Amino acid sequence: MPDILTVIIFLLGLPVSVWVWANIYAIIDETDRAVPLVRLAATGCVILAGLLLIGRTYVWPLLAAWITIMVIYVGVFYAYRHLALGVEQHTDRPVPFLTDELTRDEEEELDLPDPPQT
């Protein structure tokens, strides 16, 4: 059973991991690479300082948070594309300017008065 500090570090590690991954991606995205590199280095220093303060045992919840974010990110990517795309299409019965597409059932469903006998 993980102690409370492990859980807290894991939870705090989640948004930090989003930040870290976003900066790693910024390098892939070919944006100005110096900025994400500096940010990553700074984040690394802060994390290292924190670990030195509380003890290196807690590197594992941080790593777990980092991997969790990537798993969620990849999972959401594929889940979204396979499950969430493809909206319903609805078209009301043909626009009734002319009547040639109507079937007898549709006529009955509409319950319209009879036109004059021809």
Place this chain on the structure above:
Amino acid sequence: MKALTWTKPLSEITLADAPLVGGKAAHLGAMLRAGFQVPAGFVITVDAFVDHFGQLTDPLVKPTPPRIQPELMAEVVNNIVEHLGHETSFAVRSSSTDEDSSQASFAGQHSTYYFVTPNRIDQAILDCWMSLWSSAAIAYRRAGWADIAAVEPVRMAVIVQQMLPATRSGVAFSRDPVDQKNTDVVIEACWGLGAALVDGRVSPDHIRVSEAGALTNYKISTKKHQVQPTSKNYTGARLQEVPKAQQHEAVLSTPEAEHIANISQQLETLFEYPQDVEWAYVDEDLYLLQSRPITTFPGQHSIQQPLVIFKPMAENFTEPLTPMAEDLFASVLPRCGALYNGRFYLYLDFLRSFTPWKVADHELAEIALLRQPETSGKLSIAKLIGLGGLLSLGFLADGINWLRTSRVSNRALLGFKQVVQKVAADPKLNAKQTLQRLIWGRHPFEPISHQMFYTNVSAGRYFILISVLNKIVTTFLPDYDTNELPKIYHSQNDMASMSMLNRIEGLTQTLRDLLASNSPTYTQEREEVLAALEGKHHTLPSQGAFTQEFEQFLDEYGHRGARELELAAPRWREAPADLLSLIYSNAKHPPAEDRTYSSHLVARDNLHQRLKPWQRRIVDNLVAKVSHYIRLRENTRHLHIMAFSATRDKLLAMEAEYLRLGLVQIPTDIFFLTFAESQDLGAGKLDPEDAQLTIRKRRRNWQRLSRQPTPHTINIQYPERASGADQTGQCASPGIVSGKARVMFSLTQGHELQPGEIIVAPYTDPAWTPLFSKAGGIVVETGSFLSHAGTVARELHLPCLVDVNGCTQSIKTGQTITVNATEGYVSLPGVEV
């Protein structure tokens, strides 16, 4: 010999003769007897049909064509001499016993032949009879009519009438067939014969006349084609280009439209039921060609959920998508809404799930329409916590992309061009796969620029940031006019639409120089360019400075054009005529002085001077963010439209192959099939004749749907503002301007715009951008702060009012109006706001 028993003159026919002469002829006879002007003629009754075909047992099996008996031809010749003595050609029309009945009309599924000469009349009669077994009619019976046909054998009479060389024709509906409550007479009118009108091959003018008989609305369409009234047009299939000057001309004058409306109302009285009337003008004489009951009115919506249109997307759906575009578009849209009649709507319940307070349906609809809701809802703490949780989870799931889009640069976006080229050149990817790949990317480790659609949607967050910026600036400076802020966060030349506008300005200047040059070196080029611009040639000369610059422009911007999400809409590189016409029109006027950048600097300095340094840093940071997202949204739109263009190219390649194989008949047919149907057609799983029947039906429905106004909500009690009741709207770009109005329904009217005139239009899209530099202001019916009209107008510091309901009807071209885009209304002379 059977003397004079197979024919009957139209003038002797009554409605009671329908079993003998068919529904169409019975109606024509009744109209003639009632004194309406109907072309003279006679009918070959169903007795002739029975005597030639005998008793047919299976209506689905096509019989062998019989030989026409000489006795019938003798009778026909006698009738021609007696009733059509002076005519040299005739119209031969089918009139089956199940046509125009209360249960089905078979309209257009049996044949009509035009300009039939006496020596071909026997063949035309036989063709009319055999059209009872056309693939269309058989498919129709297969769809549920076989049992009826078996009980009551269908028979065919044939009408032989005077052939009218109609110069104008159309249909009139004595009641609005779309809106049961509306008693307006609806008229559609086109040039030439009306043969192509009923199957949607030509775009007619759309006219409304009130029940009292006064013209209330005349919408002129661009009528590019007509069915030519010539003797070579036996089936009415031959289309001819309408002379350019006539394409935008009204087919009917006001008295003529009112006269037709009056006649259709009289026919409704005669037949005691709303009528659908076909009419034709030969010079100034009006003839009636057919009248039949309108037997249906719209029923309940096929969808039960409440839906609301999402305003920033509304300008893409001023016309419904064609079935192919709808089908492919549906496959890449997330399930937060539905496509209804070719337009995209959000589920109201989806919006509700993100709203942390209780809101009535109509208030929620106001939010989606970006209008100011009356927030009477109560904030729920539980829902607020829920929303906070949802946002936190959203950040964990998608925060990486949120942060990525906040930093992506223009240079990084350009990588998407290569992706498009690669996917477009990949023969293994069909149109659907191409669109899916380009819209959503391939895998989660690709650069964000490969997920262009996501980036585009995500950039819409500037709308929220602008509210924050306004709030912060008014907190720092309570007396500051926030209408000045757009001048600060806009004015960016690295935005695609502005670069495009600058390039067009460059082209316009090149053309000005060419036209003004006296140098003999340029004489030939000038003449050739002028010939192309004035429509004498279809293409620009192969060489020359203007041509070269124009080709370079098309290389970069040729994938753009009007209605870009519509896959059936041609792009500039395919149809540059409208664009060239705009450039030519702009070149006739001196260039307008560009003061946008100087006013940007002035506005920025004014604000800076009044802020303390720490406040300035906060405001500048926010302005930079807003500018970034505005630029990102415009630039990603420019790039993700490439995905639609590449998809269109794949569809066109497929269509060219199908046309070659005879699987489809005319260009654009493919867009009236779904993607699966088009694949089945290519694989031989779908009969080309069945496909053609489907295409024909959908083409007509699409045309008519496109003339219906877009309802903002479905299944929601939401008070739509009455058209023309007021002239208020949303301020998309602040400012006040007075000037002459120019009402424009399509870009083809662009050359009419004079410098300083105010554009009044149903909507605008990027293809309209070249007009903006010449306009004094913009008023549109459809749009929002986020829409194209607003974005570009803010860039150019042009007053722009959007969401002005019915403005194209209540404002007339030439009227002097004042657009107050700061307070949100248009002043018309003599109208109190």
